[in-house]
Amino acid sequence: MSLDAVLAKIDETLPEAMDRLFGLLRIPSISTDPAYRPDCAKAADWLAEELSDLGLDAAARPTPGHPMVVGHGGGGDRHFLFYGHYDVQPVDPLNLWHRDPFDPAIEDTPAGRVIRGRGASDDKGQLMTFIEACRAWKAVHGALPCRLTVFLEGEEESGSPSLIPFMTENSGELTAEIALICDTSMVSPGIPSVASQLRxxxxxxxxxxxxxxxxxxxxxxxxxxxxxxxxxxxxxxxxxxxxxxxxxxxxxxxxHEVPPELLRQWENSGFDEKTYLNSVGYTVPHGEKGYSALEQQWARxxxxxxxxxxxxxxxxxxxxxxxxxxxxxxxxxxxxxxxxxxxxxxxxxxxxxxxxxxxxxxxxxxxxxPAAVMNISRPEFEAARKALSDEWDREAVFVGMGGSIPIAGYFKEILGMDAMLIGFANDDDAIHSPNEKYDVQSFHKGIRSWARVLSALS
Incomplete structure (x- = not known):
């Protein structure tokens, strides 16, 4: 199936994709506060309807907490699961926001145009890049490029109390060849990344x-x-x-020590150690002697x-x-x-x-x-890395992550699946903080990137 036509469709319909994202951002789906329980349910129903419009058999499924959204569709020999979360962090302190957190808008900044609003980066903007890529595939070819299970959580920001029971009870329908996770960032602006390990x-x-x-x-x-x-x-x-x-x-x-080839990618990832340290008032790294700040953050x-x-x-x-x-x-x-x-x-x-x-x-x-260490020798990882490199016109890198994303480990432990983490957030997106943003470029090229990745994997 033609990828070029899909990419052209994404470019042509970007304004409509932005409108749909804004519709989701306007829903105050704060999972930690019981007062917003109806809004979490509203966001789940909104997403289930969007997935149904793509031809997926989708529904917001009840849990003791907030609903899980599950959708199945597509065809072909390959079967992938996509995970994201629709809940967001509280907005306090409200007085530090420059605008209503749930009234999203495009703003011009010295670094470029950004989408401002709670959840723009974490994780509504990210999950919508995948949904919009699927929408473009369906519009151009009448079908998705592979079998897909879409799994969207509503409690990620509140400890995921319903996640493990739901995955265990529904393991048969959630298991696929590999899980795709969008709740992550690029190592540096404009440097596409695939996470290879999580602490x-x-x-x-x-x-x-x-x-x-x-x-x-x-x-x-x-x-x-x-x-x-x-x-x-x-x-x-x-x-x-x-x-x-x-x-x-x-x-x-x-x-274990970092393999030399992976270390080479890290060293050429565009990470600026001085800027990283100076931005929070440090002048030198204070971890183990003999390791760079990046190694200390990702691999130690x-x-x-x-x-x-x-x-x-x-x-x-x-x-x-x-x-x-x-x-x-x-x-x-x-x-x-x-x-x-x-x-x-x-x-x-x-x-x-x-x-x-x-x-x-x-x-x-x-x-x-435990840490999650991805099996990057699987051909899907290199195929995704090449697809990202083609879109961003520079070598994509396998990176580590200093934080912990438990869902990757749960996919391995409960469903027996490896996970591939690909996201387009930037470190300055102010997730969990006032004035959260997501770069328009991240949203646009994120959609194009997922279209390329789905093509490569399928």
């Missing part, structure tokens, strides 16, 4: 206990064990001050302290030795690191260093998920 996540929290009540620091200062001082000493022991490496025994089990594990507190924190002074000190930890995982075994090692590290009269308790309700 996993381990969360933990512990409390160090000392005396059974807060103590007068004049009566017990000196002989008394201070949980805050105990916490400071133990926290300092987690990292080697010279190398920046995590000092927990066995922490790096399952960590971390152990970070996200909160530490204890004792008096009000105005003025209160001369106490507190009875407790608290610490929250997260680890980003790579390669074959096992979150359950790592949790045991971290806890053993703390417990081995406790002083006499200090005890520790651990939060028992925190989760962990």
């Amino acid at each position: 996993g996540m381990l969360k933990d929290e512990f409390t160090i206990h000392g005396p059974n009540i807060d103590l007068h620091s004049g009566h017990y200062g000196g002989p008394g064990l201070n949980p805050l001082r105990e916490m400071a000493r133990i926290v300092a022991s987690f990292h080697d001050a010279e190398t920046g490496r995590v000092a927990v025994e066995g922490f790096y089990d399952g960590v 594990p971390t152990l970070e302290f996200n909160g530490m507190w204890g004792g008096y924190q009000g105005v003025g002074s209160k001369t106490v030795i507190p009875s407790e000190a608290h610490c929250k930890i997260t680890c980003r995982l790579v390669g074959d690191m096992d979150p359950d075994r790592l949790r045991e090692k971290i806890r053993a590290h703390v417990e081995a260093r406790l002083s006499i009269d200090a005890t520790v308790t651990w939060d028992q309700d925190l989760e962990g998920s």
Whole structure:
């Protein structure tokens, strides 16, 4: 089937595609706030209708939370699943927005034209690039280029409580050859990217206990064990001050070095380390010695302290030795690191260093998920990379991602599918923040890119 005619149709109908995106952006589908539950249902119904217009058998399916939208259609030998989410983050603080977050508009900026509004980038604009690519295929050829299952979630921004049960109960109809995910970004503006690995996540929290009540620091200062001082000493022991490496025994089990060819792509990806660091007030990277900022972000594990507190924190002074000190930890995982075994090692590290009269308790309700490493030797990955290179007129790159996108791991764990992450957001899109935007170029070329990818995969 002719790809050129599809691309021409996309160019010709871009204004109509923008109008449809604006219609979806006007729906305030904030999943975290129960007051917006009807709006989430409205967005789900809106998308189910759009998919039905493309000839898919689609419906908004009920869950204990917000609906899942599922559509099936197309034909041919190849079968792919596409995933996106229609829910958005809250808009607070509203006073920092330059316009109504749910009244989208095109704005001219020094960097080009952008679509301004909540969800423009995360993830409504992204998922609509795929739907519009399918619309152009259907308009030109009367059919989709392959069998498709479209799977759109309404709880991604609120922890996805219904996702795993829904996927497990409906695994038969959701399983395809490979999953396509659009909830991601380009490594640099204009540099198309295919994610090859995502860091996993381990969360933990512990409390160090000392005396059974807060103590007068004049009566017990000196002989008394201070949980805050105990916490400071133990926290300092987690990292080697010279190398920046995590000092927990066995922490790096399952960590692998980046293959040279993949590292070459990263080095030529247009990533500007100085700009990346300077934009948040840094002058040098502060992770492991011997690794670039990009390697530290994508391919190396971390152990970070996200909160530490204890004792008096009000105005003025209160001369106490507190009875407790608290610490929250997260680890980003790579390669074959096992979150359950790592949790045991971290806890053993703390417990081995406790002083006499200090005890520790651990939060028992925190989760962990392994890294997702894509099998980029599959021919679909190289086919998609070439299709993106053709559209953007420069070499597309396989990239890592510093964050964690659990859905990629769920597709592998529950459905046995590899996932391919392709998105067109930019790092300055202000997702989750006031004045979120999506570049018009990202939307337009994103549609064209998905048309090329579907052609290449089919």
